[in-house]
Amino acid sequence: MEILRFAHIILRDFVVHKVVVRKIATGAWTLSVNPGRSACLNGSLQLDRNISRSTFSVEPSVKESTALIYRCHGEPSQVVTLETLKLPPLRSTSVLVKMLAAPINPSDINMIQGTYAILPDLPAVGGNEGVGQVIEVGIEVKTIKVGDWVIPRDAGLGMWQTAVVLSADDLVTVPSDIPVLSAATLGVNPCTALRMLSDFEDLKPGDTVIQNAANSAVGQAVIQIAAAKGVQTVNVVRDRPNLQKLTDGLKAMGATCVITEETLRRPEMKEIFKSYPRPKLALNGVGGKSATELLRHLQSGGTMVTYGGMAKQPVTVPVSALIFKNVKIRGFWVTQWKRDHKHDDEALHSMLEELCTLIRTGKLSSPACTQVGMLDFHKALHSAMKPYTSMKQVLVM
Known part of the structure; x- marks a missing residue:
């Protein structure tokens, strides 16, 4: 228990092979571990023994995200900027997602303009829809695993960014055997x-x-x-x-x-x-x-x-x-509808599975899409607001 004694002496956190040992206010020692790693100090301290999981917090493997942010409401071309964000810590109930693709929908435009029924706190990352791949999970997450494709359950989570840390409860898994563009445009x-x-x-x-x-x-x-x-x-x-x-x-x-x-x-x-x-x-x-x-x-x-x-x-x-x-x-x-069925996972998954079955059998395709890189977001926003368009703009990460 050499690490614990040393920590007790200097009263600060240590990270040894991605194991975090700290003393909290109650005087109890807590342990945090990167997902996928077992924790054992000299074979005597196990992850599931005498550990307060609610204090789990580690630095994600991806530290920053490139995001499209608006700090006030207005015309998207004037208020949306490309910025670099520092990602928050990965907590026990969180997941780290690498975004794959995110469309620009009318609801996104309305949110930026300030005319939608719900508006996130400012500053906000744009994007209500998209698909990403999970690359890290918190130790209490049971419904999502590394490698899963996920989409947001609700609006306003901010999908226009290259990586994001979100609560597992804010996400729902989708099959990875459907096209990326179909998955990115599935949820709305x-x-x-x-x-x-x-x-x-x-x-x-x-x-x-x-x-x-x-x-x-x-x-x-x-x-x-x-x-x-x-x-x-x-x-x-x-x-x-x-x-x-x-x-x-x-x-x-x-x-x-x-x-x-x-x-x-x-x-x-x-x-x-x-x-x-x-x-x-x-x-x-x-x-x-x-x-x-x-x-x-x-x-x-x-x-x-x-x-x-x-x-x-x-x-x-x-x-x-x-x-x-x-x-x-x-x-x-x-x-x-999704909020009314927030606690009815069967209804949500049944709906998504019905749609994915149609996609797999070639009976439902994604709308015609133009794939645009994040650096060309001004062009994408401009095209998304044109009249008489059937082409959906999709940001690819």
């Missing part, structure tokens, strides 16, 4: 699409769903998941110069029908619904007049679910739709 848009298709109407093969913003990441996931379930989709997009190319791409994913916002308002919609049953479910990511038109085409008793508001206009519901068609108006936010 595909989850939103699956929950909306599953939780509001009992859809059967042959039923119809109508949606606007069909070329968005959520819209693309809706098309693919619905097609896998045998559900038809009427997909509304804004008119644009490359409309035919976009239409062909969405149909290749499984879209039944692709129309423009202008067509949605025209009498020929009656002809479209001679070929398909009227929709049970409408998915609104735009708001304004587009949402009102979706409502007009719902069958009696159908549901419109609003998950976004790109037009930044309110949803107007015709009185006739409520009285004579008894439509239901609902909202959905995947962050709230």
Whole structure:
């Protein structure tokens, strides 16, 4: 016990072969060890004997992280900067993650602008979504091991950085046998699409769903998941110069029908619904007049679910739709769903496994992505905010 006696004499910490011995205020000696190493001093002091694990804290093997940080709210191009952060100590319930890829989502932009429903304390690292690989774990972590791929459970954790130390409870493992881009974009848009298709109407093969913003990441996931379930989709997009190319791409994913916002308002919609049953479910990511038109085409008793508001206009519901068609108006936010199921790991893992099965079988692909290095973040932010884009910007580490 030579190390303990020496420590007792000089009353300070020692690190010997990555074993930390210290005396805490209670007078009890504590021991911390790098994950994967057993601890034994002269064969007499074991890791699981008379050790206060709550005081576990060691320097992570990666000391710094390159991160995209904003210190005030505003336009992303003006307030986001690339900085070097010192990583905090690795505690007993923490994990050290090397980030692999992290997309730039509309919610990220809204957070930076200060317009999102939840806002992290400033200064903050951007990014609500991404995938990383675990390279160290705390001694009390049982659900995650070194080498696992992980994604965040909740928003606001800051994924735009090369490495991060987080509580194990803030992460969920995902299979490493799916493409990195699919894993990086798994936790928000595909989850939103699956929950909306599953939780509001009992859809059967042959039923119809109508949606606007069909070329968005959520819209693309809706098309693919619905097609896998045998559900038809009427997909509304804004008119644009490359409309035919976009239409062909969405149909290749499984879209039944692709129309423009202008067509949605025209009498020929009656002809479209001679070929398909009227929709049970409408998915609104735009708001304004587009949402009102979706409502007009719902069958009696159908549901419109609003998950976004790109037009930044309110949803107007015709009185006739409520009285004579008894439509239901609902909202959905995947962050709230995850918080409501915070203690239901089975529900979360079941959802992710269903999505990963679709990915493995080629029925669900990631949205079209442009991979961008951290140094080119200004270009990525600029591209992410362009209108008429179906290309998701993904930061690769």
